[in-house]
Amino acid sequence: MPKNFHKIDLNDMRLFVSVVQAGSLTRASELLDVPKSHLSRHLTELENSLGTTLMDRGRRGIVLNELGRRFLHNAQEMLRLAQMAIDDIQTNLQKPNGLLRMSVSTEVGRGFLMHHLPAYFKRYPDVNVEVQIDNRKVNMIQDGIDIALRVGSINNDNVVARKLFDLELGVFASPGYLAQYGIPQTPHELYGHQLLYKYDGPEWAFQKEQHRVVIDGQHKLRTNDFNLIAQMVSEGLGIAVLPCFDNMIKEDWIKILPEWTLETVPVYVVYYKNRGATSVVRSMVDFLLDIPQKT
Known part of the structure; x- marks a missing residue:
């Protein structure tokens, strides 16, 4: 076991996940509003503590090796559980509040979401919702999206996809x-x-x-x-x-x-694993899953 293994910082793991999701150090630096050198230094410290490299950092972005992919999966799960522990306390102290950013296609926005948003606002008056209606598949991390409604199969191991209904x-x-x-x-x-x-x-x-x-x-x-x-x-x-x-x-x-x-085509509500435990995200996910479907 590497001698510095016990010094691994949970924040370094969080930075590692953020950099991988952003795709590059430059983009992660912009999204997190921290210097690129800060990210690079902490990634190096993390790899030194683990005793192995996790990624290649080139001009074309981040490329994980096999150990890096395994570490990413486990780090995301650890961060998700840590966030759940924190949010479990917070949700007992306050109602969901703040800004929730959503992405939805035009047809799902008009045919489904717009009919149910009023009921959501009545249930959660302290939440503000920003809805991006766009038929392109947005990059949720780069565009700052908390929740997306997607039509069709989901091929992304970094997200949670919960089926809402089958579209006829x-x-x-x-x-x-x-x-x-x-x-x-x-x-x-x-x-x-x-x-x-x-x-x-x-x-x-x-x-x-x-x-x-x-x-x-x-x-x-x-x-x-x-x-x-x-x-x-x-x-x-x-x-x-x-x-x-x-x-x-x-x-x-x-x-x-x-x-x-x-x-039929499945319609999913999609969110990143390390965001699903936040009260505002969970409030919308649970609300959408509770909508009764036509039989």
Whole structure:
């Protein structure tokens, strides 16, 4: 065992995790508002105390070695437990308060979050919420985001992802469009139509009994915004796969291929492991998980 092993500082472990999450010493220095030299010195002291290097620090950022990856996982868990111990006391002394920053896509913001925020504010009047509505996947650390609502699978070992609900999808068109071009009777007949497509959205995968058909035709419109697609459906410009949010699907639209089903897409609330124990983050996570889902 290294002779300085007993001198390892919990704050050095916290700095190590912050630097790795930021991606570079320069970015971590900006986010933490501490000199880059301070971070470098404490990382070196941590490695000296452990008796091994954990990372390569180059111009292209931080690259962890095998021991570094193992240490990161355990350090995050230790910091999470330490934060839980602190917050357990604090939450008994005060109600959740302060600023909570969220990131959400436009369709989930309009179709889900906006309907429930008033109830959250009534329950937690001392919390202020800043909502960033953006269809790009933000870097939660760099953008200072506490909670994100994500659609689809989550591939990040540094975050906690709790599923809120499964988002139902449907194929829709306006009566005017279908009167002009006809109603497709099978998924394959979609190839003869004007398709409106979300390029970072779910695939057009149709299921009927044991048959599965994936459609990837010529698209009249490609975008990353379901709301734009919905507007184009209303204008009679084509056929689209859309999430079945009440305020997105218009009453006069026609649902196409009702005997075929589309795979549902999970919606998650996501937060970093070392932030989940804070009272303000936990208040929103627990609130969202408590929302009853339609059956």
